[in-house]
Amino acid sequence: MSRPIDRRQALRTLGAPAVVPLLAPFHPWVPRQEGGWQPQLLQPSEVEALAQLAERIIPETDTPGARRALVHQYVDFVLAQGDAARRDAFRAGLAWLDRRCSALFGKPFAELDAGRQDELLKRLAEGAMSEEAAGVTFFAAAKQLTIEGYYRSEPGMMEELRFQGRTFLAEFPGCTHPEHRNWKIDG
């Protein structure tokens, strides 16, 4: 059965980073809401830092960014449901980010302007400095969760990628581009 597995498990893997490629690529479903939301795990200051970090990773352009996609709610939910080691590592990462920003710029991450934030994140994304190794690992985890939260959201799927699938078609047309039919590998 490839699953794209998730060659496969609905809420069973909630919070697990594993990709189940064979079955049900859309799982897990995670509740998000516009108003009246309360975090399950994170403190308000952590939520704000996370929301800003996610927005730097996927910012608002001509389509919404991570904040409007409520990625911070997704991350809070997934961490709350997941295993303790992952949860603790993520929160330690947020704390590291604030310590590092305070040391470099005299302020925690959430109080910096976007330019300063990007300056640090660029180094973390490239994995350049050894004294920032903890931050590099954290950034990779945060990016991963942001991606999952954003591209599964309504703004991410429908506005940014303009997804139009999961629908009813009488016939499946396949590739209809004449230039692909005639395309030569050597050409």
Next chain:
Amino acid sequence: MSAEVVVIGSGASGGMAAYNLTQKGVKVLLLDAGEEFDRRFFWTHTLPFQGDGRLRKGDRPPQFFLDTKEQPYLTPEGRPFELVRVWGRGGKTNVWGRVSLRMSDMDFTAADRDGWGIPWPIRYADLAPYYDKAEELMGVCGGSDDSDALPGSGHLMPAPPPRCGEVFLQKACDKLRIPMVAGRRANFTRPHRGFVPCHYCGACGDGCDTASFFNSADHLIPQALETGNLEIQSNAVVARILVDDRGHASGVQYFDRRTGAERQVKARVVVLGASAMDSTRILLNSKSTRFPNGLGNGSDQLGRNFCEQLMVHVKGFLPQLYGRGYSNDDGIGGEHVYVPRFNHRPDRPKPDYLRGFGIQFWNTGAQTTGVDVARAVPGFGASFKAEVKKRYPALVSLHPFGEVLPRPENRVTVDESRTDRYGVPLMKVDVRFGDNERKMRKHMYDTCQEILETLRAEIVPIDRDTNDTPGSAIHEHGTCRMGKDRRTSVLNAFNQMHEVANVFVVDGSAFPNSSEKNPTLSIVALSWRATDYLAEELRSGRL
């Protein structure tokens, strides 16, 4: 309670056993470890963010997959095994991958040719008429191809046309002289037996709300019920086959999944179709003075010789498709093309490993949320977001499936010291891949890379020392294998136990080797053939 034939399991194998036996007038009691999944409540077209709202309202998607907390299995330290089980009407066919490939004499005689394991006691000619019938019943679509590795068929519905990415893959394979054929899948591309055809939503993994792909719950069980010869006992978790003084099976012991109450049912014949691992667990737990190490296990082969398929995954992006925007690539869910095994062909270098692999291509094109694409793009910020969008329609995914050799030490056992909620010993699965798999894996990666390089694709970096965890293919075989020799096998050529004539095992555990092919079509054909034989044995009074 008593029954002429008790069938354990309602998936592809048990469902077919019930279907065929009841059509022939045999009274069947089907024991199902779960309940019916109601198609009206499937989340087939639910997008992830729509699911959010449904969850908040207290709505839940169908819980197809068995929670390991309810029914644990054991693995040795450091050797994980991924076991996916669906306990409920139709079993895994509710959400299966639907790939339907005929095995060939290359598979049935593999052990004769390379000396590894034991050959099948049957040949392609024995199973071919059943493949014909199974493909017609299951509504398999596909092409007109026919080769030594993948025998052709005149019984298929039309194949859907390829997606853009698959057109490119075909051109690359043509250039490399790698065979590529239309995929064969049990999705109905035409109306079928009173069911509407596939509506190309691509959400097969969530269960089909129109039952437009083959599954046992809609396409075998109701037809069996119509005969008036089938009774179903839901929530019946089978623990053991009971044995009489003469060493014949006398019935089945099971537990009610809701109340935990123990029940027994007498039977003239028992047919196991509980999936390879659970059938094996049941047989190993069926100990008696006559069979101290499990029912019909005088050969000590029961539980041994586990085999399956090795999977790796390679992804790339086709620059030719960059920036083209979303295209509806849902189709029939999985890929519309398939690379059958080719490593044996005379124009190929002789491989340094045994057996072979085929390649599947699910999630090629814009079939998913974009998460898979974004994971492969470096950086962050507005440029990252733009690069993801550019690549979204351009994803090609290559998934080789290779045959894992059966080895006696790769095995299922039961641990008397660890029991489930019913007090029944848990299964322990001990599987590791070997040198043959490592060598084959290299050839898999090389081939995928070659195809993508031919297309000048941007290849997503891969760790070539990795493969999926054992069990991930969800194609378990070998632990109750068929064979001619009762010293080296558990079942005869009709899936009947050598040592216990009134017990049949009709699921994937009967395969002596796995081949590189997805097994469900072969399981259905084999169960059909075995129960033809069983019905004749009953009619003639030999059983």
